Amino acid sequence: MVSGNSASSSSLSMKSDEDIVNNNNNLRVLVVDDSPMIRKLHDMYLKKFGLKVQVAENGKQAVDLFHFGASFDLILMDKEMPIMDGEEATKELRTMGVTSMIVGVTSLDSPNEKQAFMEAGLDYFFTKPLTTDNISFILQELNKKNNKN
Amino acid sequence: MERNPMRRQLQTMRKSLFDQGHLDEQFVQLEELQDDANPNFVEEVVTLYYRDSARIILNIEQALERKPFDFNKLDAYMHQFKGSSSSIGAKKVKAESTVFREYCRSRNGEGCMRSFQQLKKEYATLRRKLEAYFQVARQAGPMETACRPK
Numbered sequence: 504m505v506s507g508n509s510a511s512s513s514s515l516s517m518k519s520d521e522d523i524v525n526n527n528n529n530l531r532v533l534v535v536d537d538s539p540m541i542r543k544l545h546d547m548y549l550k551k552f553g554l555k556v557q558v559a560e561n562g563k564q565a566v567d568l569f570h571f572g573a574s575f576d577l578i579l580m581d582k583e584m585p586i587m588d589g590e591e592a593t594k595e596l597r598t599m600g601v602t603s604m605i606v607g608v609t610s611l612d613s614p615n616e617k618q619a620f621m622e623a624g625l626d627y628f629f630t631k632p633l634t635t636d637n638i639s640f641i642l643q644e645l646n647k648k649n650n651k652n
Numbered sequence: 653m654e655r656n657p658m659r660r661q662l663q664t665m666r667k668s669l670f671d672q673g674h675l676d677e678q679f680v681q682l683e684e685l686q687d688d689a690n691p692n693f694v695e696e697v698v699t700l701y702y703r704d705s706a707r708i709i710l711n712i713e714q715a716l717e718r719k720p721f722d723f724n725k726l727d728a729y730m731h732q733f734k735g736s737s738s739s740i741g742a743k744k745v746k747a748e749s750t751v752f753r754e755y756c757r758s759r760n761g762e763g764c765m766r767s768f769q770q771l772k773k774e775y776a777t778l779r780r781k782l783e784a785y786f787q788v789a790r791q792a793g794p795m796e797t798a799c800r801p802k
Contacts, residue, residue, distance in 0.1 A: 538700075538736065539703075540700035540701050540704055540739060540740075541739060543696065543700060544682070544697055544739060547690065547693060548685060551685060583732070609735075610731060610732075610734065610735030610738065632681075632739040635681070635684075
Protein backbone atom coordinates (compact mmCIF):
# COMPACT_ATOMS: atom_id res chain seq x y z
CA MET A 504 0.00 0.00 0.00
CA VAL A 505 1.34 3.38 -0.98
CA SER A 506 0.76 6.78 0.51
CA GLY A 507 1.56 9.97 -1.29
CA ASN A 508 1.18 13.66 -0.96
CA SER A 509 0.52 16.50 -3.32
CA ALA A 510 3.10 16.34 -6.06
CA SER A 511 3.94 19.04 -8.52
CA SER A 512 1.52 18.91 -11.42
CA SER A 513 2.02 18.64 -15.13
CA SER A 514 -0.45 19.92 -17.68
CA LEU A 515 -2.26 17.41 -19.83
CA SER A 516 -0.78 17.76 -23.31
CA MET A 517 -3.22 18.00 -26.19
CA LYS A 518 -1.89 14.79 -27.75
CA SER A 519 -2.11 12.67 -24.61
CA ASP A 520 -5.51 14.07 -23.52
CA GLU A 521 -7.40 12.14 -26.17
CA ASP A 522 -5.60 8.88 -25.40
CA ILE A 523 -6.12 9.28 -21.70
CA VAL A 524 -9.81 10.10 -22.09
CA ASN A 525 -10.41 7.18 -24.46
CA ASN A 526 -8.72 4.73 -22.11
CA ASN A 527 -10.79 5.86 -19.16
CA ASN A 528 -14.22 6.14 -20.76
CA ASN A 529 -15.56 3.04 -19.02
CA LEU A 530 -14.23 3.77 -15.56
CA ARG A 531 -16.69 4.94 -12.94
CA VAL A 532 -15.58 6.92 -9.92
CA LEU A 533 -17.34 7.79 -6.69
CA VAL A 534 -16.15 10.94 -4.92
CA VAL A 535 -17.08 10.85 -1.25
CA ASP A 536 -16.57 14.17 0.52
CA ASP A 537 -18.72 16.47 2.65
CA SER A 538 -17.17 19.60 1.14
CA PRO A 539 -18.99 20.93 -1.95
CA MET A 540 -15.76 22.61 -2.99
CA ILE A 541 -13.74 19.39 -2.90
CA ARG A 542 -16.49 17.47 -4.68
CA LYS A 543 -16.51 20.07 -7.45
CA LEU A 544 -12.73 20.11 -7.69
CA HIS A 545 -12.26 16.35 -7.82
CA ASP A 546 -15.23 15.98 -10.15
CA MET A 547 -13.53 18.33 -12.60
CA TYR A 548 -10.12 16.68 -12.28
CA LEU A 549 -11.59 13.28 -12.95
CA LYS A 550 -13.78 14.36 -15.86
CA LYS A 551 -10.66 15.80 -17.52
CA PHE A 552 -9.36 12.25 -17.53
CA GLY A 553 -12.56 11.04 -19.19
CA LEU A 554 -13.99 9.35 -16.11
CA LYS A 555 -17.66 9.05 -15.21
CA VAL A 556 -18.09 10.65 -11.81
CA GLN A 557 -20.73 10.38 -9.13
CA VAL A 558 -20.57 12.16 -5.79
CA ALA A 559 -21.67 11.33 -2.24
CA GLU A 560 -21.69 13.72 0.70
CA ASN A 561 -20.73 11.25 3.41
CA GLY A 562 -19.75 7.65 4.08
CA LYS A 563 -23.32 6.48 4.63
CA GLN A 564 -24.43 7.71 1.21
CA ALA A 565 -21.49 5.86 -0.33
CA VAL A 566 -22.34 2.63 1.49
CA ASP A 567 -26.04 2.98 0.58
CA LEU A 568 -25.13 3.31 -3.11
CA PHE A 569 -23.43 -0.07 -2.97
CA HIS A 570 -26.31 -1.59 -1.00
CA PHE A 571 -28.63 -0.49 -3.81
CA GLY A 572 -26.47 -2.23 -6.38
CA ALA A 573 -24.24 0.55 -7.67
CA SER A 574 -20.68 -0.30 -8.53
CA PHE A 575 -17.62 1.81 -9.08
CA ASP A 576 -14.10 1.11 -10.22
CA LEU A 577 -12.63 3.75 -7.96
CA ILE A 578 -13.75 5.48 -4.77
CA LEU A 579 -12.08 8.67 -3.55
CA MET A 580 -12.84 8.70 0.15
CA ASP A 581 -12.50 11.64 2.50
CA LYS A 582 -11.85 10.82 6.13
CA GLU A 583 -13.66 13.47 8.17
CA MET A 584 -17.35 13.47 7.28
CA PRO A 585 -20.58 13.71 9.27
CA ILE A 586 -22.95 10.77 9.78
CA MET A 587 -20.36 8.18 8.70
CA ASP A 588 -16.69 9.03 8.29
CA GLY A 589 -14.37 7.65 5.67
CA GLU A 590 -12.69 5.09 7.89
CA GLU A 591 -15.98 3.55 8.95
CA ALA A 592 -17.35 3.65 5.40
CA THR A 593 -14.21 1.94 4.07
CA LYS A 594 -14.46 -0.83 6.67
CA GLU A 595 -18.14 -1.27 5.89
CA LEU A 596 -17.53 -1.48 2.14
CA ARG A 597 -14.76 -4.06 2.55
CA THR A 598 -16.96 -6.09 4.90
CA MET A 599 -19.66 -6.04 2.20
CA GLY A 600 -17.10 -7.52 -0.19
CA VAL A 601 -16.54 -4.39 -2.26
CA THR A 602 -13.30 -4.80 -4.21
CA SER A 603 -13.25 -1.36 -5.87
CA MET A 604 -10.02 0.56 -5.50
CA ILE A 605 -10.50 2.88 -2.51
CA VAL A 606 -8.19 5.86 -2.25
CA GLY A 607 -8.20 7.96 0.89
CA VAL A 608 -7.98 11.68 0.16
CA THR A 609 -7.71 13.77 3.26
CA SER A 610 -5.78 16.49 5.02
CA LEU A 611 -4.93 14.25 7.97
CA ASP A 612 -1.49 14.91 9.31
CA SER A 613 -1.28 12.52 12.23
CA PRO A 614 0.67 9.36 11.26
CA ASN A 615 -1.53 7.27 13.62
CA GLU A 616 -4.71 8.51 11.99
CA LYS A 617 -3.30 7.90 8.53
CA GLN A 618 -2.30 4.38 9.56
CA ALA A 619 -5.75 3.65 10.96
CA PHE A 620 -7.38 4.90 7.78
CA MET A 621 -5.11 2.76 5.60
CA GLU A 622 -5.83 -0.27 7.78
CA ALA A 623 -9.56 0.23 7.29
CA GLY A 624 -9.02 -1.06 3.76
CA LEU A 625 -7.60 1.67 1.57
CA ASP A 626 -5.48 0.85 -1.43
CA TYR A 627 -3.75 4.21 -1.45
CA PHE A 628 -3.75 7.43 0.48
CA PHE A 629 -3.16 10.96 -0.75
CA THR A 630 -3.10 14.31 0.97
CA LYS A 631 -5.66 16.86 -0.19
CA PRO A 632 -5.87 18.38 -2.64
CA LEU A 633 -5.33 15.80 -5.37
CA THR A 634 -3.15 16.78 -8.29
CA THR A 635 -3.17 15.58 -11.89
CA ASP A 636 -0.03 13.55 -11.11
CA ASN A 637 -1.84 11.79 -8.25
CA ILE A 638 -4.77 10.96 -10.53
CA SER A 639 -2.46 9.71 -13.29
CA PHE A 640 -0.82 7.40 -10.78
CA ILE A 641 -4.15 6.14 -9.47
CA LEU A 642 -5.44 5.44 -12.96
CA GLN A 643 -2.26 3.60 -13.94
CA GLU A 644 -2.65 1.38 -10.89
CA LEU A 645 -6.35 0.90 -11.59
CA ASN A 646 -5.65 -0.14 -15.17
CA LYS A 647 -2.98 -2.59 -13.96
CA LYS A 648 -5.46 -4.02 -11.48
CA ASN A 649 -8.18 -4.35 -14.13
CA ASN A 650 -5.76 -6.01 -16.55
CA LYS A 651 -4.86 -8.63 -13.95
CA ASN A 652 -8.57 -9.55 -13.34
CA MET B 653 2.87 40.75 -24.53
CA GLU B 654 -0.88 41.16 -23.90
CA ARG B 655 -2.30 44.01 -26.01
CA ASN B 656 -5.72 44.21 -24.47
CA PRO B 657 -5.40 46.68 -21.54
CA MET B 658 -7.96 44.81 -19.44
CA ARG B 659 -6.07 41.57 -19.90
CA ARG B 660 -2.81 43.31 -19.11
CA GLN B 661 -4.37 44.58 -15.89
CA LEU B 662 -5.56 41.05 -15.15
CA GLN B 663 -2.10 39.61 -15.72
CA THR B 664 -0.60 42.25 -13.44
CA MET B 665 -3.13 41.48 -10.72
CA ARG B 666 -2.50 37.78 -11.08
CA LYS B 667 1.26 38.17 -10.91
CA SER B 668 0.91 40.33 -7.83
CA LEU B 669 -1.17 37.66 -6.07
CA PHE B 670 1.68 35.19 -6.55
CA ASP B 671 4.55 37.62 -5.97
CA GLN B 672 3.05 38.82 -2.70
CA GLY B 673 2.68 35.24 -1.53
CA HIS B 674 -1.12 35.15 -1.39
CA LEU B 675 -1.39 32.26 -3.84
CA ASP B 676 0.66 29.19 -4.65
CA GLU B 677 0.89 26.50 -7.32
CA GLN B 678 -2.46 24.97 -6.37
CA PHE B 679 -4.23 28.01 -7.84
CA VAL B 680 -2.50 27.32 -11.15
CA GLN B 681 -3.85 23.77 -11.00
CA LEU B 682 -7.37 25.20 -10.71
CA GLU B 683 -6.76 27.46 -13.69
CA GLU B 684 -5.56 24.50 -15.74
CA LEU B 685 -8.87 22.76 -15.10
CA GLN B 686 -10.87 25.69 -16.45
CA ASP B 687 -11.96 25.36 -20.08
CA ASP B 688 -14.55 26.63 -22.55
CA ALA B 689 -17.16 24.28 -21.12
CA ASN B 690 -16.49 25.59 -17.61
CA PRO B 691 -15.25 29.14 -18.14
CA ASN B 692 -15.92 30.26 -14.55
CA PHE B 693 -14.64 27.15 -12.84
CA VAL B 694 -11.96 28.88 -10.77
CA GLU B 695 -14.31 31.57 -9.54
CA GLU B 696 -16.95 28.94 -8.71
CA VAL B 697 -14.48 26.92 -6.66
CA VAL B 698 -13.24 30.04 -4.88
CA THR B 699 -16.84 31.04 -4.12
CA LEU B 700 -17.43 27.63 -2.56
CA TYR B 701 -14.26 28.17 -0.57
CA TYR B 702 -15.64 31.45 0.81
CA ARG B 703 -18.77 29.60 1.97
CA ASP B 704 -16.80 26.77 3.54
CA SER B 705 -14.36 29.08 5.23
CA ALA B 706 -16.94 31.57 6.53
CA ARG B 707 -18.67 28.72 8.34
CA ILE B 708 -15.43 27.44 9.85
CA ILE B 709 -14.30 30.93 10.91
CA LEU B 710 -17.61 31.38 12.71
CA ASN B 711 -17.15 28.04 14.47
CA ILE B 712 -13.68 29.09 15.61
CA GLU B 713 -14.92 32.47 16.80
CA GLN B 714 -17.62 30.80 18.86
CA ALA B 715 -15.15 28.28 20.24
CA LEU B 716 -12.80 31.12 21.27
CA GLU B 717 -15.62 32.70 23.26
CA ARG B 718 -15.93 29.62 25.43
CA LYS B 719 -13.55 29.30 28.35
CA PRO B 720 -11.57 27.25 29.00
CA PHE B 721 -10.55 26.75 25.40
CA ASP B 722 -11.16 23.37 23.89
CA PHE B 723 -7.82 23.20 22.06
CA ASN B 724 -8.65 19.88 20.43
CA LYS B 725 -11.79 21.33 18.90
CA LEU B 726 -10.00 24.51 17.84
CA ASP B 727 -7.28 22.43 16.24
CA ALA B 728 -9.84 20.30 14.43
CA TYR B 729 -11.62 23.37 13.04
CA MET B 730 -8.38 24.92 11.90
CA HIS B 731 -7.33 21.63 10.33
CA GLN B 732 -10.50 21.79 8.21
CA PHE B 733 -9.86 25.41 7.37
CA LYS B 734 -6.29 24.71 6.38
CA GLY B 735 -7.39 21.88 4.12
CA SER B 736 -9.93 24.08 2.41
CA SER B 737 -7.45 26.91 1.99
CA SER B 738 -4.84 24.55 0.54
CA SER B 739 -7.31 23.50 -2.12
CA ILE B 740 -7.40 26.95 -3.69
CA GLY B 741 -3.74 27.72 -3.09
CA ALA B 742 -4.31 30.29 -0.33
CA LYS B 743 -0.66 30.33 0.73
CA LYS B 744 -0.55 32.98 3.48
CA VAL B 745 -3.84 31.84 4.96
CA LYS B 746 -2.55 28.27 5.02
CA ALA B 747 0.69 29.39 6.71
CA GLU B 748 -1.19 31.24 9.43
CA SER B 749 -3.43 28.20 9.95
CA THR B 750 -0.29 26.21 10.72
CA VAL B 751 0.81 28.82 13.28
CA PHE B 752 -2.60 28.66 14.95
CA ARG B 753 -2.45 24.87 15.14
CA GLU B 754 0.96 25.02 16.76
CA TYR B 755 -0.50 27.29 19.44
CA CYS B 756 -3.34 24.82 19.93
CA ARG B 757 -0.88 21.97 20.39
CA SER B 758 1.10 23.95 22.93
CA ARG B 759 -2.16 24.97 24.66
CA ASN B 760 -1.34 28.65 24.23
CA GLY B 761 -4.64 30.51 24.33
CA GLU B 762 -3.16 33.97 23.87
CA GLY B 763 -1.19 32.74 20.90
CA CYS B 764 -4.34 31.24 19.39
CA MET B 765 -6.21 34.50 19.70
CA ARG B 766 -3.38 36.56 18.19
CA SER B 767 -2.90 34.10 15.39
CA PHE B 768 -6.61 33.99 14.64
CA GLN B 769 -6.74 37.76 14.30
CA GLN B 770 -3.82 37.63 11.88
CA LEU B 771 -5.44 34.81 9.97
CA LYS B 772 -8.67 36.76 9.58
CA LYS B 773 -6.67 39.69 8.20
CA GLU B 774 -4.88 37.48 5.68
CA TYR B 775 -8.18 35.88 4.70
CA ALA B 776 -9.91 39.25 4.27
CA THR B 777 -7.02 40.56 2.18
CA LEU B 778 -7.01 37.51 -0.05
CA ARG B 779 -10.75 37.63 -0.47
CA ARG B 780 -10.70 41.30 -1.38
CA LYS B 781 -7.93 40.80 -3.93
CA LEU B 782 -9.56 37.74 -5.48
CA GLU B 783 -12.93 39.45 -5.74
CA ALA B 784 -11.30 42.36 -7.55
CA TYR B 785 -9.37 39.93 -9.75
CA PHE B 786 -12.47 38.01 -10.80
CA GLN B 787 -14.38 41.21 -11.44
CA VAL B 788 -11.70 42.26 -13.93
CA ALA B 789 -11.53 38.70 -15.31
CA ARG B 790 -15.24 38.76 -16.10
CA GLN B 791 -14.84 42.05 -17.95
CA ALA B 792 -11.71 40.91 -19.77
CA GLY B 793 -13.31 37.71 -21.08
CA PRO B 794 -11.83 34.21 -21.16
CA MET B 795 -8.07 33.85 -20.97
CA GLU B 796 -6.45 31.42 -23.38
CA THR B 797 -4.27 29.38 -21.07
CA ALA B 798 -3.09 29.41 -17.52
CA CYS B 799 0.50 30.49 -17.30
CA ARG B 800 2.74 29.59 -14.44
CA PRO B 801 4.13 32.39 -12.32
CA LYS B 802 7.84 33.10 -12.97
